[in-house]
Amino acid sequence: MRKTILVVHGMRKGKLNETLLNFVNQTFEGEVTDYEVAFLESEVIQLEEVIQNAIDAGYKRIQLVPLLLFTASHYYEDIEALYDKCQQTYPNVHFILGKPLGTHPKMAEWVASQIATYSNEVNDETGIVVLAHGNARFDEPDVALRKICDKLSTPQMSCYPSMVYGELQFQKTLPPVAEKYNKLLVIPFFFYDGYLVNKTKRQIAALQLPNEIVYTEAINFHPILKEIVQVRIAECEEVPNVSDSIEPRT
Template sequence: MQKTILIVHGMRKGKLNETLEQFVHELFNDTSIDYDVAFLESEEQSLDTVIEATVEQGYQAVNLMPLLLFTASHYYEDIADQMKVWTEQYSQVHFELAEPLGTHPAMADWVSKQLVRYEHEIDDTTGIVILAHGNARFDEPDVALTRLAEQHPNDQFQCYPSMVYGKLKFKDTLLPLAEQYDKLLVIPFFFYDGYLVNKTKRQIAEMMLPTEIVYTTAINFDPVLKTIILARIASCQEARHVSNTAELV
C-alpha cells in the first residue's frame, strides 16, 4: 500500500489551512491518487500526526511531497532531517522525499504564460521581475530562481530574479531596475496571493521607486501544480522501484 502526503506550510491557527486544503482537493478531485494533506504549521494536522496515522493504517510506502517551490530550511530541516527520524522509527516503511515544485520545467512554462496574459502591460521600457520568497541561510532558492529567470521559454523578454529574503532581496535589486525601466512588471512566484505577497507589495510601495509597478497574479494553485506533483510522484515510484531492485541483487 502506497500513500502520498502532500506537505503544505500552513498556519498554526486560523482558517487558512482549511482554504489551502480545499485548494489541494480541487487539484486532485478527478484523480485516483491515494493522498493526505499535512501542514508544517498546524495544531491538529501536523506532519508527524499524519505520518503516524498513515503508518497505523498499514501503509508500507510513503511519498513525502513538499508543496514548496525551492529547497531551503523547511525542506531540509522540517522534512528531510525528520525523515531520518521516521525511517528509524518506522523501519517497515519506505519513505521517498520528492523534489520541490518550483524547479520543475513546467514552472518556466507558467512564467511564459504569465507574460502572455500581461502582454498588454509590456513594451520596450518594461522590466520583468520574478519575485519569490528566498532564504537568508540557504542560497539554493537564489540559484534556482536565477536559473528560472534565464531559462523561461519566451526568449523575447529578459526576466530578473528578486527575493523577499536572501542575497537577491528586493530592497537591493529593485532600485537599479526602477532606474533603468519606466515600468516593472512583477510576477509573484508564490503559491497564492496571500499575506506575504500583500505585505511585500506594501513594502515595495514604501520604497517610493521612481517607476510604475504592475503585479501579475501569483500561481494561485494553477493546474500546472497538478502536472508537476503527478510527475514528482512518478519520480518517487521510480526511485522506490530502483531501490527495491537493488536490494534484490
C-alpha cells in the same frame, strides 16, 4: 501498502488551510491515489502525526511530496529531518522524499504565461521582475529562480530574480533594475495573493522607485500546479525502494 503524504506549509490561523485542502481534493478528484494531507504550520494534521498514523495502519511505503515552491528551511529542517529520523526509526518502512513544485520546468511556463497575459504592459522600457520568498540561510531558492529568469530572458527582454529574503532581497535588487527602465512588471512567484505578497507590495512602494510598477497575479493555485503535483507523485512511484529523489544542495 503505500501512502502518499502531501506536505503543505499551512497556517495556524485563518482560512488558508481550508483552501489548501480544497486544492488538494480537487487535484485528486476522480483519482485513486491513497493520500493524506499534513501541515507544517497547524495545530492539527501535523506531519509527524500523519506519518505515525500511516505506520500504525501498516503502510510499508510512505511517499512525502512537499507542496513547497523551493527547497529551503522547511524542506531541510522540517521535512527532510523528519524523513531521516523515520528512516532510522522504522527501517522496515520505505520512505520516499519528493522534490518541491517550483523547480519543475512547467513553472517557467507559468511565468511566461504571465508575461504573455500582461503583454500590453510590456515594451522596450519594461523590466520583468520575478519575485519570490527566498531564504536568508539557504541559497537553493536563489539558484532556482535565477534559472527560471535566465531561461526566459531574451536579447529583447530581460527577466530579473528578486526575493523577499536572502541575497536577492528586493531592497538591493530592485533599485538597480529600476534605473534601467521606465516601468517594472513584477510577477509574484507565490502560491497565492495573501498577506506576504500584500506586505511586500507595500514595502516596495516605500522604496519610492521612480517607475510605474505593475503586478501580475500570483500563482493562486493555477491548474498547472495540479499537473506538477501529479508528476512529483509519479517520480516517487518510480523509486523502487530507496529514495533518490532528493535534490542535491548547491
